[in-house]
Amino acid sequence: MFLRFTSDYLYVYAWFSLYYMSRTAGQCWDPDVPANGNRDNNSNFTSGQTVRYTCMAGYHLWGTANITCQSNGTWSDATPTCEVESIMTGSSGGPVTSRDYYSNYGNNGNARWLITVPEGSIIRLTFARFYTESSDFLTIYDGASDDATELRRLSGNHRQISPIISTSNTMLLRFTPDSRYPSYWFQFSYISRTADECWDPGVPTNGARDNNSNFTSGQTVRFTCMAGYHLWGTANITCQSNWTWSDATPTCEGRRADECWDPGVPTNGTRDNNSNFTSGQTVRYTCMAGYHLWGTANITCQSNWTWSDATPTCEVGSIMTGPFGGPVTSPNFHSNDGNSVNIRWLITVPEGSIIRLTFDIFDTRYDNILTIYDGASHNDTVIRRLSGYHQQISPIISTSNTMLLRFTPGYVHIDIGQWFRFSYTSRTADQCWDPGVPSKGFRDNNSNFTSGQTVRYTCITGYHLWGTANITCQSNWTWSDTTPTCEVGSIMTGPSGGPVTSPNYPSIYGNNEDVRWLIIVPEGSIIRLTFDSFATQRYHDILTIYDGASHDATELRRLSGYHQQISPIISTSNTMFLTFTSDYSYTHRGFQFSYISRTADQCWDPGVATNGKRDNNSNFTLGQTVRYTCMAGYHLFGTADITCQSNGTWTDATPTCEVTSATGSSVNNSVIGRGTNVTGPSGGPVTSPNFPSNYGNNENYQWLITVPETSIIRLTFDSFDTEEGYDFLTIYDGTSDDATELQR
Numbered sequence: 001m002f003l004r005f006t007s008d009y010l011y012v013y014a015w016f017s018l019y020y021m022s023r024t025a026g027q028c029w030d031p032d033v034p035a036n037g038n039r040d041n042n043s044n045f046t047s048g049q050t051v052r053y054t055c056m057a058g059y060h061l062w063g064t065a066n067i068t069c070q071s072n073g074t075w076s077d078a079t080p081t082c083e084v085e086s087i088m089t090g091s092s093g094g095p096v097t098s099r100d101y102y103s104n105y106g107n108n109g110n111a112r113w114l115i116t117v118p119e120g121s122i123i124r125l126t127f128a129r130f131y132t133e134s135s136d137f138l139t140i141y142d143g144a145s146d147d148a149t150e151l152r153r154l155s156g157n158h159r160q161i162s163p164i165i166s167t168s169n170t171m172l173l174r175f176t177p178d179s180r181y182p183s184y185w186f187q188f189s190y191i192s193r194t195a196d197e198c199w200d201p202g203v204p205t206n207g208a209r210d211n212n213s214n215f216t217s218g219q220t221v222r223f224t225c226m227a228g229y230h231l232w233g234t235a236n237i238t239c240q241s242n243w244t245w246s247d248a249t250p251t252c253e254g255r256r257a258d259e260c261w262d263p264g265v266p267t268n269g270t271r272d273n274n275s276n277f278t279s280g281q282t283v284r285y286t287c288m289a290g291y292h293l294w295g296t297a298n299i300t301c302q303s304n305w306t307w308s309d310a311t312p313t314c315e316v317g318s319i320m321t322g323p324f325g326g327p328v329t330s331p332n333f334h335s336n337d338g339n340s341v342n343i344r345w346l347i348t349v350p351e352g353s354i355i356r357l358t359f360d361i362f363d364t365r366y367d368n369i370l371t372i373y374d375g376a377s378h379n380d381t382v383i384r385r386l387s388g389y390h391q392q393i394s395p396i397i398s399t400s401n402t403m404l405l406r407f408t409p410g411y412v413h414i415d416i417g418q419w420f421r422f423s424y425t426s427r428t429a430d431q432c433w434d435p436g437v438p439s440k441g442f443r444d445n446n447s448n449f450t451s452g453q454t455v456r457y458t459c460i461t462g463y464h465l466w467g468t469a470n471i472t473c474q475s476n477w478t479w480s481d482t483t484p485t486c487e488v489g490s491i492m493t494g495p496s497g498g499p500v501t502s503p504n505y506p507s508i509y510g511n512n513e514d515v516r517w518l519i520i521v522p523e524g525s526i527i528r529l530t531f532d533s534f535a536t537q538r539y540h541d542i543l544t545i546y547d548g549a550s551h552d553a554t555e556l557r558r559l560s561g562y563h564q565q566i567s568p569i570i571s572t573s574n575t576m577f578l579t580f581t582s583d584y585s586y587t588h589r590g591f592q593f594s595y596i597s598r599t600a601d602q603c604w605d606p607g608v609a610t611n612g613k614r615d616n617n618s619n620f621t622l623g624q625t626v627r628y629t630c631m632a633g634y635h636l637f638g639t640a641d642i643t644c645q646s647n648g649t650w651t652d653a654t655p656t657c658e659v660t661s662a663t664g665s666s667v668n669n670s671v672i673g674r675g676t677n678v679t680g681p682s683g684g685p686v687t688s689p690n691f692p693s694n695y696g697n698n699e700n701y702q703w704l705i706t707v708p709e710t711s712i713i714r715l716t717f718d719s720f721d722t723e724e725g726y727d728f729l730t731i732y733d734g735t736s737d738d739a740t741e742l743q744r
Helices: none
Strands: 002-006 017-025 038-039 049-055 061-062 066-068 081-088 093-097 112-115 121-129 137-141 152-153 168-176 185-194 207-209 221-226 231-232 237-238 251-253 269-270 282-287 290-293 298-300 313-320 325-329 343-348 355-364 369-373 382-388 400-410 419-427 441-443 454-459 464-466 470-472 487-492 497-501 512-522 527-537 542-547 555-559 573-581 590-598 612-614 627-629 633-637 640-644 657-659 673-676 683-687 698-703 713-722 728-732 742-744
Touching: 049 061, 081 093, 121 168, 221 231, 282 290, 355 400, 355 683, 454 464, 487 497, 527 573, 627 633, 673 683
Parallel strands: 081 112, 313 343, 487 512, 673 698
Antiparallel strands: 002 698, 002 728, 017 683, 017 713, 038 049, 049 066, 061 081, 093 185, 112 168, 121 185, 137 152, 137 168, 207 221, 221 237, 231 251, 269 282, 282 298, 290 313, 325 419, 343 400, 355 419, 369 382, 369 400, 441 454, 454 470, 464 487, 497 590, 512 573, 527 590, 542 555, 542 573, 612 627, 627 640, 633 657, 728 742
């Protein structure tokens, strides 16, 4: 088994520590000891041997207590676990809450709840609240163990969860938080019934019933309300032969049958009528200073005891009436809002015009939502609902002269870094949309965008115009081409070039970068692009590579985040176009690339191995050979001589020159050099460099584990913490990194 660890040039994390063991065909693997548990057999795992498990005080054993090594080298069952748990045996129960309800439940706080009701009954589980991190799961099983059918897996935010019903008299709930962010809570209850019963219909708030336990087919429940409350719905409901009730459970409300419901008072508002809601009565609303009334100010109780309109709201917001406007931003743009306040913006442009809304930034929590309506109120058609992060949002266009935007934060505070910014323009039916002015550019026409009119663009000194300089409004009210841009960039025309870097490399690039490169090589050639480093803000700062001379060409690759290695990117023609854009927040070191080109009768330059040499630096035509050697102190891994074949590929990969050093079978000491060969039948702990301190930047470390012939190897970890997505331990099923990759 071969292991290689590589770290990048940025952050370093703590460590990892691993062990390995081997076994022959007559043994089972060591089945381990569960956390908070014990076993009676620690070494004899040959066929027929049994291991018996127990748990420490305060923990329950889940799974099979005794497992036996079978003749096929597997255990008769999985290793059990010892976990905190609660066993509930009543016919109903709850509310049951996550640990430290309404506080953080902690990391790695696995918990189980086993519900067991009388034989012949089934269980109905309901939730009053559920909010966890998206990586923390509550799994509900239709039986007494996690081998049973999974009924539901819950994580994240759920405002409402439909009842979950078992098919038997047992249900297991298992909560598994991860090791990262502890957050929020959940609460559940359960009831049960037999196959010949209806579910308990419940008791209405401020009400009572005459039957609290007999819900079999044909039985009736009669409801009444407390003094001062009126019963709404059916007073008597009966359990039918299909085990459903003849009607819904009624409610007990504090109003008479000849009244409308109290319509309420909007937050930050007042009303002139607080008690008389009989038919024909009107309630008039006003808002406090600094708030706008949205909706109908006066609503009337109608003869069918419904209000003539919904209760209005009093919200922060603004009304914009110009033909264009913006940029308009979310509250406390680029800072922490921290207040769960609904906000509205109403855009009204001249009659006969329509509105075009554009965003240059949008980044909110998933439960903080901006809804855009095609009209003046939230009763109009929803055009778009936005939440989360959007790198780019297509323009949003109304069908009339009004558009309403409403921002509704969730019940969690808006976090730092949650914001958006928009602008709008309008036009009549005989115009093109305003095509805009590129940053760092000018145009000669700022107002006349009717059919046939042309706009001519230029850029300020130091910037290149990318795109078409002159665009014309066509008879279908679209422009003849997209608006060009004025950007920093360069045009490279040599047959090879580089290294080319992102701005400020190797220091960090800036926010809001927009850089382009155009590569043009001789006709009949193609381009091969390679990277020796790449690190940007993942998902947000992006390098896009096109197979042609502009961003209208086919996209070859889109890169963001950290890449330890990027496969060469090859064009199909003699041009390649690259664009790099960064957003308004975090930045990284960036990237460095080079390119070469070749004609059809050549192989690509195979490169020179680090710490190595070759005898041929320029002639890579068909049939030519390149011979590699390594510097003193380094060993050549791979094929020393490779030849350019008739299909334009080399006979083998370019070899590498690396340091290796051998120690004895023990690895429980400091490792010298860049690698270790381990030959014992078992070993460990094997650790990352500098363990238990942080490993270094740019590590490149390898281990080769060799055990006796006919044995196989089992690798286990007791700790692992590296920079996720950037620093890797790769495990191969053989003696080198040419073998099959087992895990990364």
